[in-house]
Amino acid sequence: DTGVSQDPRHKITKRGQNVTFRCDPISEHNRLYWYRQTLGQGPEFLTYFQNEAQLEKSRLLSDRFSAERPKGSFSTLEIQRTEQGDSAMYLCASSSPWRNPSGAYNEQFFGPGTRLTVL
Amino acid sequence: GENVEQHPSTLSVQEGDSAVIKCTYSDSASNYFPWYKQELGKRPQLIIDIRSNVGEKKDQRIAVTLNKTAKHFSLHITETQPEDSAVYFCAASNNNNDMRFGAGTRLTVKP
Numbered sequence: 001d002t003g004v005s006q007d008p009r010h011k012i013t014k015r016g017q018n019v020t021f022r023c024d025p026i027s028e029h030n031r032l033y034w035y036r037q038t039l040g041q042g043p044e045f046l047t048y049f050q051n052e053a054q055l056e057k058s059r060l061l062s063d064r065f066s067a068e069r070p071k072g073s074f075s076t077l078e079i080q081r082t083e084q085g086d087s088a089m090y091l092c093a094s095s096s097p098w099r100n101p102s103g104a105y106n107e108q109f110f111g112p113g114t115r116l117t118v119l
Numbered sequence: 120g121e122n123v124e125q126h127p128s129t130l131s132v133q134e135g136d137s138a139v140i141k142c143t144y145s146d147s148a149s150n151y152f153p154w155y156k157q158e159l160g161k162r163p164q165l166i167i168d169i170r171s172n173v174g175e176k177k178d179q180r181i182a183v184t185l186n187k188t189a190k191h192f193s194l195h196i197t198e199t200q201p202e203d204s205a206v207y208f209c210a211a212s213n214n215n216n217d218m219r220f221g222a223g224t225r226l227t228v229k230p
Contacts, residue, residue, distance in 0.1 A: 033218070042125075042208045042220030043163065056217050091162065095215060106151065106215035110162040 002026060004111035006092050012117045013082055020078045021114045025094030032075050033108060034067055035091040036060070043091055049075060082118045089113040121146040123211050125221025132199050133229050140224045142209035143191040149211040152185060152192050157223075158205045166207075167194070199228045 005024045013019050025032045030051050035043035046065070047057045051072040061067075064082075069075040079086055093108040122145040132138050144152075153168035169176045169183045169192065176183050180199075185192040196203055206225050212218040 031215070035220075040223070042123075042210075042223050043218075045217045045219060048217065058217065107153070107165045107168070108215065108218065110164070112162050 004092055004094050004109050006090075006111040006114050008114055009112060010115045010117075012119065014119050015082060015084060017082055018078065018080045019082060019116065020076055021090055021092075021116075022074060022076050023092030023094075023111055024074045025092070026096075026109055027073075029094035029096045029109075030072070031095045031097070031106075031108075032069055033093040033095070034075070034077050035093065037089045037091055037113070038087075046077075079116075082116075084118045087116055087118045089115050121149055121211055121213075121217070121219040123209060123219045123221045125209050125224060127224060128222065129225045129227070131227045131229065134199060134201060136199055138194075138196045138199050138203070138226055138228075140194045140207055140209070140226075141191060142193070142211075142221050143189075144211040144219075145190065146211070146213070147190065148213045151212050151215050152183070153210050153218075154181075154183060154194050155208045155210065155220075156205045157208065163208060196226075199226075201228050201230050204228045 007022045033048040034046040037043045047067050049069040064080045067077045091113045092111040095106050095108045125142045150171035155163035156166045157163040167181050180197045182195045206223045208223050209221040210218050
């Protein structure tokens with residue numbers, strides 16, 4: 001499978017625990033994005049990386065959230081001291097700076113997501 | 120920051136009819152406007168996109184129009200089929216950086 005992969009697919013945790021998610025982008029993609037999606041809503045931008053540099057962070061990303069992409073390949077998103085409001089689907093996407101074969105610019109390819117449930 | 124509004128939130132059409140979904144954006148610096156389709160339990164997938172130097176783009180039964188002056192863009196699906204039923208999201212960004220999505224439109228195509 002050469003698409004974006006995320007691990008784990010599901011995570012159930014108790015309030016106050018720390019969790020970490022991993023995203024493996026498409027190999028030649030230099031951009032990597034994290035989003036959060038709750039039921040009935042569109043994906044909410046959290047942060048994105050170009051290579052290993054974290055270029056932008058949303059105000060949604062509180063101090064309890066941290067993301068890394070140390071070698072410019074896979075990325076991790078950690079949530080510390082989880083709260084029930086953190087329950088959501090966490091989506092990762094990656095993109096290339098070049099057009100794809102159909103001519104689309106900078107398409108973001110999404111992973112399957114990690115569904116987090118905080119009890 | 121960018122704010123994207125999308126409507127309607129739900130849309131039901133008869134098979135073969137057309138469907139139109141509209142979005143507005145707030146940041147005049149936005150120059151890339153993709154549309155994603157998300158089926159139940161699956162990841163969003165790009166169906167069409169448009170950049171700000173183009174007013175209209177068409178791909179078979181799907182077309183997108185952009186009005187930069189009014190800051191709105193629309194998705195048009197013609198000859199709808201039951202397999203078009205899904206949630207559709209519009210989005211806006213500046214050079215594909217921090218993408219802002221609309222809240223989604225649940226399209227139901229009745230056979």
